[in-house]
Amino acid sequence: MKKLILVTVVVLALALAMVGLTSANNGPHGGYTATTDACAGCHRAHTAAGPKLLIEDSTFALCMSCHGSTATGAVTNVNDGVLEAVAGSNTGTPLNGGGFTNYQTAATTSTHDVSETVTDAWGNGVDRGTLAALAAGEALGCASCHDPHGSPNYRIIKATINGNAVTVTQVDEGAQVYDAESWPADMSNVCAACHEAYHETAANVGSDTAGQVFGGGYTHRIDMPYNYGGNANPETVGMGGYTLPLGGTDLVVCNTCHLSHGTSAQMTGFADGGPTGGGTLPGNTTATDSALLRLDNRGVCEVCHQK
Amino acid sequence: MPENKVTEHDIHPAEMEVEKEEKEENRRRLLLLVLLLLLALLACVAALFVRYLRRPAPLPEMVPLPVDVNYPPHYLFSIYGVDKPVGVALSPEEDRIYVTETGGERLVKIFDRGGDPLGSFAPPRTTPGERSPVYLATDSTGRVFVTDRLQHTLFVYDPEGNFWDAILAPDLTLSEYVSKHTNGLQPGDTFAYNQFESDVYYQKTGESEQTLPAPDPGGWAPLGVRIDETGRMLLTDVATEGFNVVREFPAEVIMAPSWQEFNPPERMFGSYGQGNGEFLFPNTAVPDSQGRIYVTDGNNGRISAWDGQGSFLFNFGQGSGDGALSLPRGAAMDARDRLYVVDAVGQDVKVYDVSGPEPNFLFAFGDWGMGDGQFNYPNDIALDSSGRLYVADRENDRIQVWSY
Numbered sequence: 001m002k003k004l005i006l007v008t009v010v011v012l013a014l015a016l017a018m019v020g021l022t023s024a025n026n027g028p029h030g031g032y033t034a035t036t037d038a039c040a041g042c043h044r045a046h047t048a049a050g051p052k053l054l055i056e057d058s059t060f061a062l063c064m065s066c067h068g069s070t071a072t073g074a075v076t077n078v079n080d081g082v083l084e085a086v087a088g089s090n091t092g093t094p095l096n097g098g099g100f101t102n103y104q105t106a107a108t109t110s111t112h113d114v115s116e117t118v119t120d121a122w123g124n125g126v127d128r129g130t131l132a133a134l135a136a137g138e139a140l141g142c143a144s145c146h147d148p149h150g151s152p153n154y155r156i157i158k159a160t161i162n163g164n165a166v167t168v169t170q171v172d173e174g175a176q177v178y179d180a181e182s183w184p185a186d187m188s189n190v191c192a193a194c195h196e197a198y199h200e201t202a203a204n205v206g207s208d209t210a211g212q213v214f215g216g217g218y219t220h221r222i223d224m225p226y227n228y229g230g231n232a233n234p235e236t237v238g239m240g241g242y243t244l245p246l247g248g249t250d251l252v253v254c255n256t257c258h259l260s261h262g263t264s265a266q267m268t269g270f271a272d273g274g275p276t277g278g279g280t281l282p283g284n285t286t287a288t289d290s291a292l293l294r295l296d297n298r299g300v301c302e303v304c305h306q307k
Numbered sequence: 308m309p310e311n312k313v314t315e316h317d318i319h320p321a322e323m324e325v326e327k328e329e330k331e332e333n334r335r336r337l338l339l340l341v342l343l344l345l346l347a348l349l350a351c352v353a354a355l356f357v358r359y360l361r362r363p364a365p366l367p368e369m370v371p372l373p374v375d376v377n378y379p380p381h382y383l384f385s386i387y388g389v390d391k392p393v394g395v396a397l398s399p400e401e402d403r404i405y406v407t408e409t410g411g412e413r414l415v416k417i418f419d420r421g422g423d424p425l426g427s428f429a430p431p432r433t434t435p436g437e438r439s440p441v442y443l444a445t446d447s448t449g450r451v452f453v454t455d456r457l458q459h460t461l462f463v464y465d466p467e468g469n470f471w472d473a474i475l476a477p478d479l480t481l482s483e484y485v486s487k488h489t490n491g492l493q494p495g496d497t498f499a500y501n502q503f504e505s506d507v508y509y510q511k512t513g514e515s516e517q518t519l520p521a522p523d524p525g526g527w528a529p530l531g532v533r534i535d536e537t538g539r540m541l542l543t544d545v546a547t548e549g550f551n552v553v554r555e556f557p558a559e560v561i562m563a564p565s566w567q568e569f570n571p572p573e574r575m576f577g578s579y580g581q582g583n584g585e586f587l588f589p590n591t592a593v594p595d596s597q598g599r600i601y602v603t604d605g606n607n608g609r610i611s612a613w614d615g616q617g618s619f620l621f622n623f624g625q626g627s628g629d630g631a632l633s634l635p636r637g638a639a640m641d642a643r644d645r646l647y648v649v650d651a652v653g654q655d656v657k658v659y660d661v662s663g664p665e666p667n668f669l670f671a672f673g674d675w676g677m678g679d680g681q682f683n684y685p686n687d688i689a690l691d692s693s694g695r696l697y698v699a700d701r702e703n704d705r706i707q708v709w710s711y
């Protein structure tokens with residue numbers, strides 16, 4: 001028993017020491033001191049109602065206390081996908097990650113469900129188009145991807161997601177520019193932590209299954225230069241006024257086409273992956289499924305390929 | 308001439324049968340009438356019983372607490388029919404409860420004292436995805452002031468929820484903008500603003516609707532609003548992460564019959580940060596009877612006290628132990644200078660006596676949960692003169708009513 005207490009104390013001390021070293025992150029998400037009162041903001045040592053000594057049993061409700069539609073404690077309103085503080089302007093700007101309820105004032109059509117009920121992920125160590133359980137005991141929530149105590153990663157992305165080590169370079173954390181699309185080159189590591197099978201990076205995986213790590217047919221290459229095949233720059237040129245952000249130095253990363261939190265993009269006809277749509281996806285039971293895509297229908301294809 | 312008498316023998320048996328049937332019919336009619344009367348009586352009794360069950364809770368008298376004794380209030384009942392409520396305010400007559408909700412249609416809802424719904428309203432020409440009402444307050448005339456986080460605007464309505472005007476920037480109202488560009492506004496003219504649209508809409512009496520290019524009001528973000536009995540408005544502004552202040556609007560400006568000439572002197576105090584006199588997301592600012600102003604300094608987890616001239620006095624509530632705050636949000640002051648602070652993450656309401664030179668923590672009420680008297684991320688509070696307390700209980704989708 002004494003050993004257990006000793007180990008617990010050492011682990012907590014190490015955790016606190018590591019937290020103190022993180023550079024991300026403001027407000028309650030880091031910068032703790034030895035006499036901090038921040039712990040009591042979210043935890044109770046002996047009367048916690050939720051796991052991990054949380055005051056409440058839902059991390060989503062806890063996060064929404066600051067990051068919800070009222071944005072009463074943060075400028076990042078993830079519920080509506082809006083950055084609420086742009087100097088000299090009353091107009092919020094779309095948040096990089098999108099929104100969970102609305103995005104660009106319209107209701108979302110697909111989101112990552114962070115209600116801590118989803119326990120499976122597509123291509124999670126298995127072939128694409130196949131679901132597999134997340135790491136033991138994991139149910140998807142805000143804290144599945146973000147570390148509320150701060151992190152050395154970009155956007156307080158957790159160092160370990162779904163049991164996998166994740167490294168994401170900080171590109172503008174000091175400035176905390178949450179509206180400029182400046183994804184790091186290794187941003188796709190976040191998505192790959194759960195959707196590993198979709199992170200195929202070898203050349204020609206779109207036409208050569210031999211180069212693929214996972215099965216599931218041909219797939220779009222990730223972390224590739226945008227001009228592979230002579231495409232115009234989707235970030236600076238785009239099409240019809242629409243642009244897509246690149247990661248690092250002109251790389252197509254997951255976030256080039258997808259929003260992490262949720263999108264309000266509309267899908268019709270062949271682009272509708274829902275059960276009544278023209279492009280029904282296997283296992284899809286939602287009415288329409290915009291697959292977290294940034295643009296309506298397959299605009300994300302056309303902005304790059306311009307066929 | 309023999310008398311023409313009719314005897315029983317003269318009546319045809321068929322006629323007797325008819326007479327008998329008529330009697331029977333009359334008896335049935337009478338019975339039916341009695342039954343109907345009984346049913347009507349029963350319905351009246353039932354209606355009276357339902358009315359009795361739905362009667363407003365009795366109005367308790369304000370308990371005159373002894374000076375040196377304080378005790379927490381007790382739970383009375385809850386008002387449902389709101390989706391993620393975050394703000395609550397009372398009409399000047401205290402017969403109406405106004406509630407902002409951030410879920411569903413994101414409306415301001417009106418209830419009577421018993422919790423029955425009376426109506427709802429929202430900024431004209433906006434959709435739920437374009438608005439996010441947060442805190443609200445009423446003035447002595449019953450007007451309802453509502454801050455909107457997505458619109459970066461303070462909307463003002465009449466007591467029934469009809470749009471009256473909007474403050475678009477610290478020195479600009481919607482009526483002022485429209486008036487200056489259209490040779491003045493008259494009673495009955497209407498106008499509307501949605502910061503997501505490039506035009507302002509207006510319609511003068513007897514004319515068709517027209518538009519104006521929307522103004523560029525600059526950057527501000529009104530969050531918490533409180534209006535004292537004189538009409539002075541205290542407004543927190545969290546424009547950017549580098550600019551957090553409390554703004555003060557004089558009563559003569561706020562209570563003017565029209566805002567077509569809106570020129571309040573710029574009065575504000577505080578700045579962004581963690582030091583003395585600095586704020587991290589100030590949510591609400593409330594005055595006491597001695598002219599001091601108390602600001603819930605949300606992300607600093609404390610209350611910041613200021614004098615009437617906008618000079619910083621002291622902080623309290625930060626740290627650990629009794630009365631320590633986690634995430635202070637909405638606040639209210641009672642007639643005895645007791646400050647009620649809703650602690651959103653602490654899941655309770657903490658009460659301080661601020662009548663003396665030093666604040667004194669008295670007690671807290673509520674804890675986390677979904678039962679009666681338990682909170683799930685509460686956010687705001689309103690008090691009435693009878694000793695009732697109304698708490699916006701966000702994640703439990705209700706307004707809790709407490710009383711002494």
